[in-house]
Amino acid sequence: MLYALVASLGDLQLAEDVLQYAVETALVYWNRHGLPRSPASWLLQVARRKAIDRFRRDTHFRRLVPDITYLTELERSDDGPETVEEIPDKRLELIFTCCHPALDDKSRIALTLRTLGGLTSEEIARCFLDRPGTMAQRLVRAKQKIALAGIAYEVPSGERLNERLPVVLAVLYLIFNEGYSATSGKEAIRRELSDEAIRLARMTAYLLPAEPEVNGLLALMLLHDSRRATRQLGDRTLVPLEAQNRSAWSRPRIDAAVALLKSTLRQQRVGPYQLQAAISALHAEARHWEDTDWRQIAALYDLLYSSQPTPVVRVNQAVAISHADSPVAALNVIDTLADIPKIESYQPYHAARADILSRAGRRAEARESYDRAIDMAGNEAERHLLITRRDEL
Amino acid sequence: MQYLCLIYHAEDVGPQPGGPDFPAFMQAYQTFTQEVVEKDMLVSGNALQPVATATTVSRETGKVEITDGPFAETKEQLGGYYLLECKDLDEALVYAAKIASAEHGRIEVRPVVVWDD
Numbered sequence: 001m002l003y004a005l006v007a008s009l010g011d012l013q014l015a016e017d018v019l020q021y022a023v024e025t026a027l028v029y030w031n032r033h034g035l036p037r038s039p040a041s042w043l044l045q046v047a048r049r050k051a052i053d054r055f056r057r058d059t060h061f062r063r064l065v066p067d068i069t070y071l072t073e074l075e076r077s078d079d080g081p082e083t084v085e086e087i088p089d090k091r092l093e094l095i096f097t098c099c100h101p102a103l104d105d106k107s108r109i110a111l112t113l114r115t116l117g118g119l120t121s122e123e124i125a126r127c128f129l130d131r132p133g134t135m136a137q138r139l140v141r142a143k144q145k146i147a148l149a150g151i152a153y154e155v156p157s158g159e160r161l162n163e164r165l166p167v168v169l170a171v172l173y174l175i176f177n178e179g180y181s182a183t184s185g186k187e188a189i190r191r192e193l194s195d196e197a198i199r200l201a202r203m204t205a206y207l208l209p210a211e212p213e214v215n216g217l218l219a220l221m222l223l224h225d226s227r228r229a230t231r232q233l234g235d236r237t238l239v240p241l242e243a244q245n246r247s248a249w250s251r252p253r254i255d256a257a258v259a260l261l262k263s264t265l266r267q268q269r270v271g272p273y274q275l276q277a278a279i280s281a282l283h284a285e286a287r288h289w290e291d292t293d294w295r296q297i298a299a300l301y302d303l304l305y306s307s308q309p310t311p312v313v314r315v316n317q318a319v320a321i322s323h324a325d326s327p328v329a330a331l332n333v334i335d336t337l338a339d340i341p342k343i344e345s346y347q348p349y350h351a352a353r354a355d356i357l358s359r360a361g362r363r364a365e366a367r368e369s370y371d372r373a374i375d376m377a378g379n380e381a382e383r384h385l386l387i388t389r390r391d392e393l
Numbered sequence: 394m395q396y397l398c399l400i401y402h403a404e405d406v407g408p409q410p411g412g413p414d415f416p417a418f419m420q421a422y423q424t425f426t427q428e429v430v431e432k433d434m435l436v437s438g439n440a441l442q443p444v445a446t447a448t449t450v451s452r453e454t455g456k457v458e459i460t461d462g463p464f465a466e467t468k469e470q471l472g473g474y475y476l477l478e479c480k481d482l483d484e485a486l487v488y489a490a491k492i493a494s495a496e497h498g499r500i501e502v503r504p505v506v507v508w509d510d
Binding site for chain 1: 394396479480481482483485486487504
């Protein structure tokens with residue numbers, strides 16, 4: 001309902017306010033007079049009337065005349081009972097607005113969670129360790145920017161969709177990761193975030209069936225999530241893929257993801273999320289760590305690197321090569337990163353290099369790399385794991 | 394809505410007057426201006442003299458103080474602007490990105506306040 005209101009009002013804050021008002025009115029009115037024939041249309045009507053009211057009182061009255069005319073027309077055409085099915089689905093427009101590149105990263109995430117995920121600003125604040133007041137302010141500022149800067153509520157078309165969709169997907173993936181591998185926060189809240197990201201990806205996939213990358217992301221999230229129960233021991237130890245109890249991986253999630261991925265790959269428009277999901281699926285399908293199809297994984301990383309030439313992908317590619325081929329071959333690959341500025345402060349580089357060096361039998365260098373990786377570890381669990389490995393050298 | 398596209402760049406970066414790439418650069422500006430004129434989007438637009446010609450005044454201390462130089466001593470300086478009439482921010486961003494100086498500088502896009510009298 002909120003989406004329908006935003007669509008006709010063009011103002012997220014106003015839509016939220018008038019809907020809130022309509023719900024409050026309904027609580028009193030329905031209590032006294034019973035449920036109306038169509039509660040949804042009743043709420044929409046009250047909300048729209050309130051909006052007209054607000055517009056009339058607004059000092060910007062004259063500028064808004066076209067808006068009022070439109071609303072009054074809507075109001076007049078409102079003769080039959082409107083059912084929920086008839087309310088236009090504006091969720092896709094809304095998600096593109098919330099994830100507009102003209103908003104900063106954190107605001108995109110917060111706004112998406114607040115508007116489409118239905119989390120309260122207190123809940124969102126807790127997820128991101130913000131004070132509730134700070135988060136509320138961030139949301140207000142973001143909504144103000146949308147209104148004042150004239151960010152449209154629309155799905156970008158043609159070439160622009162190709163630019164904007166990755167931003168939406170990145171926001172959803174960030175939300176998921178915040179819930180999946182957060183360095184802090186209670187498990188229950190994190191669980192909620194991951195579920196929310198999966199739900200939003202599913203919704204986006206449903207609304208944008210022609211874009212295979214959305215399903216690629218959805219499959220990737222499901223695959224990560226299938227390992228959720230096994231990736232951490234207690235709240236301290238991060239269990240590497242190698243040592244995870246594969247029988248505790250969620251089969252239904254894996255099966256759903258693999259089926260989804262197969263039908264998506266058939267569209268033959270492969271992108272980075274589909275590739276990452278394919279890699280993750282190969283891990284999921286190996287009964288034991290030893291059965292992992294490293295050759296295919298290395299080949300997929302090769303493809304991924306050609307579209308995303310980032311150190312992250314390079315590091316993972318080297319790890320795959322170390323298993324598919326040899327640790328020495330992997331060293332040649334990972335050492336191509338040595339010249340990149342700032343690589344010294346990139347922790348996964350040192351962690352992966354330490355592992356590869358130790359398997360290549362270069363223990364002194366491995367120890368050195370472990371020391372660096374430990375110094376820079378992002379959380380206690382990871383630090384603990386790396387210390388154990390170093391001490392096993 | 395109207396959007397002000399503020400063109401910022403370092404004056405010693407990019408094509409310089411008299412340089413081999415300068416005519417093409419000017420041509421790109423002309424093409425852009427023509428496009429926004431034809432589409433009835435141009436409200437106004439101007440190039441500014443180099444920042445060395447800037448003078449800043451203030452009455453913050455109660456009397457008029459005049460200083461040589463721009464308001465902020467940054468590497469990238471305001472070099473010109475376009476005021477465009479656009480449907481929404483997305484359209485404004487598309488056109489801002491077409492401005493020739495976007496290739497070696499940055500365009501800040503600001504919506505203009507509409508006053509009610």
